[in-house]
Amino acid sequence: MSMTIKRKGMLLIISGPSGAGKGTLCKMLLERDKSFEFSCSVTTRAARNGEVDGVDYRFIDEAEFRQMVANDELLEYATVHGHLYGTPKTEVDERLRQCRNVLLDIDSQGAMSVMRKTLDYVSIFIIAPSFEELRRRLEKRNAERPDEIRRRLRNAYAEMRKLDLYQYVVINDDVDCAYEQLSCIVNAEKQRTIRFLPTIEEE
Amino acid sequence: MSMTIKRKGMLLIISGPSGAGKGTLCKMLLERDKSFEFSCSVTTRAARNGEVDGVDYRFIDEAEFRQMVANDELLEYATVHGHLYGTPKTEVDERLRQCRNVLLDIDSQGAMSVMRKTLDYVSIFIIAPSFEELRRRLEKRNAERPDEIRRRLRNAYAEMRKLDLYQYVVINDDVDCAYEQLSCIVNAEKQRTIRFLPTIEEE
Secondary structure (H helix, E strand, C coil): CEEECCECCCEEEEECCCCCCHHHHHHHHHHHCCCEEECCEEECCCCCCCCCECCCEEECCHHHHHHHHHCCCEEEEEEECCEEEEEEHHHHHHHHHCCCEEEEECCHHHHHHHHHHCCCCEEEEEECCCHHHHHHHHHHHCCCCHHHHHHHHHHHHHHHCCHHHCCEEEECCCHHHHHHHHHHHHHHHHCECCCECCEEECC | CEEEEEECCCEEEEECCCCCCHHHHHHHHHHHCCCEEECCEEECCCCCCCCCECCCEEECCHHHHHHHHHCCCEEEEEEECCEEEEEEHHHHHHHHHCCCEEEEECCHHHHHHHHHHCCCCEEEEEECCCHHHHHHHHHHHCCCCHHHHHHHHHHHHHHHCCHHHCCEEEECCCHHHHHHHHHHHHHHHHCECCCEEEEEECC
């Protein structure tokens, strides 16, 4: 008997409230698991310190964003904290066709939208161990004004209610432990029979 | 906010052809992950060298087995390689009710039967890297006669066709790598939102 193993590409959706640490965990996954490629979102918000255009996000203006929507070029888009965010279809479809794994780091509205439209995905919700810790992290980040922090905390409350719409949850208390859990989920999902179909050839 | 995390018990079904190494992997899991308890099957086959009654299996005669079937005391039972095997309901139900994780090491007929009757389970199929390797392992085990080995190999062929009825597959080439994969699947499944429901209490 010989077996030829062919795996389907995995669409991995990672979401969670601002400050839960999903950005850091996504970066770690991309650095350590070379089977994943990042789907770069487009956004109309300004770049934060250290963010690189075309790497973290593609930063575009509202007119260009509206044009992409009109051309049906986005898999999903949503308004988050007053800014537009979207996932270009080109970032996802072609890679999945080539059996590559694609990582989507998106907000919960976007995640819901992709989950409604897509049958085969893996969804993980990253949360902070408590709201106090979430507030501390948002304040430490120091990029947002107090009213922006209050808005993000309010949104985090609302998002927590949608937790059970995701397949997995990772509580990010210690980042290395959280990465360990994330990595386990990803590796387990690679072992799913629906994802890889060994072709048995009798001799 | 405070969160109380309560996890449902997990029913883990591990199956695979004789010689694939599922027995060894199950032992490793029970030794290393104390959240799991082994569901001890009943069987009418003779104990192999080193097998302990009440630990590996409960070895009973056919009359007692038939009585358990008549009393509806078995979750599943099947004839495998000419011997009867069954899972007592008492081994499973009470533990799951107490939110304990239960490990079922059963043959594929039994696994199919449990999967038909149960909604919430995790199923893993363990396979050898090739049929040549499977034959080598069965011969090395040395407990069975040549015609028994031929019968087990024929069954293994048939079982391979049912692979996609399981949720996960682990290829047991090197036992430590295989355990690593098994452990990852188990830990990922513990992170499933359907399995643990955080109760959010607003303050």
